[in-house]
Structures are given as structure tokens and as C-alpha cells.
Amino acid sequence: MSTIKVSAEEETFSSISNNFIDYYMNDANGDFVKLYLYLARLCSSGAGISVSDIADHLNCTEKDVCRGVKYWIKKNVLKLSYNDNEEVNGIIICSLSKPVKAVEPKKEASLSLSLALSDDEDDASEENTSEPKINATAETETEAPAPANEKEVPKKSTPTPAALNSALADPQFCNLQSEAEAYCDKELSTSDINSLIYIYDTLKLSFDLIEYLLEYCASIKKTNFSYIEKVAKNWFNNNITTRTEAEEFTIRYYSLYTKILKELGITSRMPAPVERQFIDHWTKDLCFTEPLILEACRRAISSKPNSVTFNYVNGILESWYNSNVRSFSDINVLDDKHKRTRKATVSTNNSPMPAASTSKSSSALKDIENLYLKGVKNS
Numbered sequence: 001m002s003t004i005k006v007s008a009e010e011e012t013f014s015s016i017s018n019n020f021i022d023y024y025m026n027d028a029n030g031d032f033v034k035l036y037l038y039l040a041r042l043c044s045s046g047a048g049i050s051v052s053d054i055a056d057h058l059n060c061t062e063k064d065v066c067r068g069v070k071y072w073i074k075k076n077v078l079k080l081s082y083n084d085n086e087e088v089n090g091i092i093i094c095s096l097s098k099p100v101k102a103v104e105p106k107k108e109a110s111l112s113l114s115l116a117l118s119d120d121e122d123d124a125s126e127e128n129t130s131e132p133k134i135n136a137t138a139e140t141e142t143e144a145p146a147p148a149n150e151k152e153v154p155k156k157s158t159p160t161p162a163a164l165n166s167a168l169a170d171p172q173f174c175n176l177q178s179e180a181e182a183y184c185d186k187e188l189s190t191s192d193i194n195s196l197i198y199i200y201d202t203l204k205l206s207f208d209l210i211e212y213l214l215e216y217c218a219s220i221k222k223t224n225f226s227y228i229e230k231v232a233k234n235w236f237n238n239n240i241t242t243r244t245e246a247e248e249f250t251i252r253y254y255s256l257y258t259k260i261l262k263e264l265g266i267t268s269r270m271p272a273p274v275e276r277q278f279i280d281h282w283t284k285d286l287c288f289t290e291p292l293i294l295e296a297c298r299r300a301i302s303s304k305p306n307s308v309t310f311n312y313v314n315g316i317l318e319s320w321y322n323s324n325v326r327s328f329s330d331i332n333v334l335d336d337k338h339k340r341t342r343k344a345t346v347s348t349n350n351s352p353m354p355a356a357s358t359s360k361s362s363s364a365l366k367d368i369e370n371l372y373l374k375g376v377k378n379s
Contacts, residue, residue, distance in 0.1 A: 003048030005090045006039050007081075016040060019096040024077055030191045031226055034058055035068040036077065043093055059224045153233050154202045159194060167197050172207050176200060179211060183218040184225075195225040199232045209235070212243045216250060256283070256290055263297035264308055278310045286321045293317065295331065 016037065025033055038058060042049055055062045069091065072078040081090035159167070167173045173196075180196060181188055188196070199205055205213065213235070217228045240246050257271050257279060271279065282288050288296075296316040300308045323334055 003050050004088070005048050006042040007090060007092055017096045019098055020077070023099050024075060024096065028071070028075075029068075030189070031058070031060060031064060031224075032068040032071050035065060036072060039078070039091060040093060060226065064224075064226065153236060156195075156198045156202065156229075159197050159201075163197065163201065167201060173197075173200055176207065176210055176214075180214055183214040184223040186223075188225075192225040195229045199229065203232055203236045205232060205235065206241065208243050209241065209246060212246050216246070256293075259290070259294060260297055263294050264301055264313075275310050278314055281314070282317055286317055288317060288321070291328070292320070292325070292331075295328070296320070 020036070025036075028036075035054070035058060038054065042054075051062045051065050055065050058065070069078060073080070077094055077096065079092045079094055080088050081092055083089045177188060177193065177196060180192070184192075199210060199213070210232075213228060213232055217223060217231060222228070235246060235249070238249060240249055257276065260279060261267070261271060279293075282293050296313050299316060300313045304312060320331070320334070323330075325331055325334060
């Protein structure tokens, strides 16, 4: 991936604008604020950096970075720069001024865990926006899978002081908070605790299931709570209620689905619903094993390296199924039969024309020649 350069409208940029802190930061998602701060830091270095590098530093996905950039562009905090070919080659940090309808920051604030959580806007501002998400051009990290049968997920809201106090008085929730801090190797932030309450109290995932959720995300080194929350929502969508169901789901999804996409040269996204239907059809209806499905993918990409489709792979597997292929030896037998048939066809096409046919063609040419000569004489 090509790198981008972060610059500012000012000649130098070594501090954060007070206007950003007073008027822009309050309503933003915490991850978006982290992105802005990191971009401000990169601005002073002047070095090129890729979107994936930014995502790695912030422990999020490239898609999260792109969403954050779009959010700040909408707020006139960032803007993009372009080269002569109209291609994006940089991000510019804009000079900030006080908004026309700005709400003045409070002069005093009492700090307590309850008030901090209840006042935290967290993801609410992001959820209320209608802007579409920006797709990363080359997302190498595994994204939380989209649900196969979507249903409405309960909306996330900021916990009330009563809900917060109830959670903090719940021994199971306190244990989950301790485990989350251990798995994530950090003290949970206000936003993190908000997400944990949402998963525990609103999505109502069981204690055992949330334990596995934390364990699983830590095992793939995805301990950002925005990601953990996405996985939790996905499990809710797929009616996963036990640890065993979650284990089976993640193994099936991340193992086979990801391998198939990788075999087809697709590394920037997870499979679409129609693609998941194809894969489920191959495993459940046609009963093909993983090695045979991957072999079909390899053959498809070899035949159509620039235009392979899931439908084309499906054609190969349907053909194998109709030919009772169940192993690589069956494929070899089918290949040998195909080679013999093809060789026979080529041999037939290259064989000399039968004598009778040749004689007939010569006679027809002679008749045409005689008619031509007859016409010349009569003219």
C-alpha cells in the first residue's frame, strides 16, 4: 500500500488547538479523538505512513481509521489532498475556529465514576450519524464477520447512574471487568466499561460467553473494545448463547471462510452473504471437505485469474458432485478421462478429409469453373 503524508495548514504544528478541545472533541467517539491526536503527532514528523501503520499503532482496523477520517472531514477538522491524477496522497489538519453555534465549555466539573460514565458520549454520536462507512482498500486484519441472518440489535445507549451502580454492585460484572483488564492488558477506560455494560446488560450475553469473547479476541490480538463489541453483536445476531456454539462458529467462519477468500486472492474483506451461502452449500449440501473446496478454488483462479467468481467455483464443485467425486484420486480419474476425451477430439479434428468428401468438393469446384467459362464464352 502506498503511503500518505500528514501535514497542516500552519507551517509547524506542535500542540493541539484549544478550539478542538473546547468545541470538537466533546461530541466525538473516543477512537476518533485518538486518531486526531495521532495524526497531529505524525504531522510534525513529515514522514509518509500507510493506513495500515496507523491502524496498527491505534490497535484498530483500517476501516476504523477510514471511518474516523471521514468523520473529521465532515466536521471540517481534516481534509484530503490530491495529486495531479486526482488520487488521494495526503491528509491535511485544518485550522480550527470556534463554531457559530458553539456551546461554551463548562468551567467546573465534579469527577466521579458515575458522572463520568453517564456523561460519556462514547459511540452514541457515531451511531446517530447517517454517513456510510468507508471501506479500506486493503484491509489485512480480520474483521468481525457479518451476520448470516440479520436481526435488529438492541441500540447502545449511555448507561444511567442507576444502571452503572447496579453493574458495579454485581459480582459477576466486577469479575468480567477484572478479566477484561487482564486480557486487554490495560485498565478499562470509560468507553470500555460502557461497552462491557452494553454486552452484559443489553445484549445479555452469559457470563461464560463473555469470558470466551474476551479470551477469543485476546487470542487474535484484537483487544480494542470497539472490535470486541462488534463480535458480541455478531454472536447476538447469530443466536449464539453458549461457549460451545461460539467456538464452533469462530472455527467454521474464520478457518474455512477465510481460507477460501485467501485462495481466491481476496484479502481486503470478509465474505458477502451470497458468498457465505455458496460456502455453506458446498459443505452442507454437497458435503465436500475443506481440501477439495480449496482445490476447486485453485483451479478456478488458475482458469480465470482476473475474473474468478464464486459461481464459477460452484460450477466446478457441482460438476464434481455429479461425477461422484469424493477424493483427490477421484479428481485424478476425472482429469485423465477429460484428457483422453480432449485428445480424441483434437485427433479427430486434425485427421485427413475422407476421400469421398474430397472428391465431392473437387466436383463442386469443377462445376463452378465450368459455369464461369460458359458465361465468358456467351458474353
